[in-house]
Amino acid sequence: MSLQKLNIQSTEEFEEIEITLKNKVVKGLVSNLRVERSSVPEGVYVVGIREGDSEIYGQLKNYVWVNHLIDIIIKEELTLPEEGLYFLDEEDDKLDAECYNLNYLGGQMTLEAFLQN
16 A cells, blocks of 8 residues: 655645744645655645644644644745644643644635745
């Protein structure tokens, strides 16, 4: 069995999302498939989220090898610790440097439209 991977240059529409970190909010696009890193253009980055043990979402990492849930396509590089960040379903003011939160925005767009925004 081989893993399904997504060529990011496709014309597929992705769900819009925001990753809330302690000091900033990063907009991105969600892929339920692993994004093929070789298809990612310069200036575009991909982070992954691992399925959680007790929560839906687990660690936010640069790459997820096991229990991959989603990849998020973003326009800025995030400096993440090797162990990743942990999902915290709390008020944003309770986020610390080791946690993140997600907000699905309800819209969809192609990678091309995302890069033009």
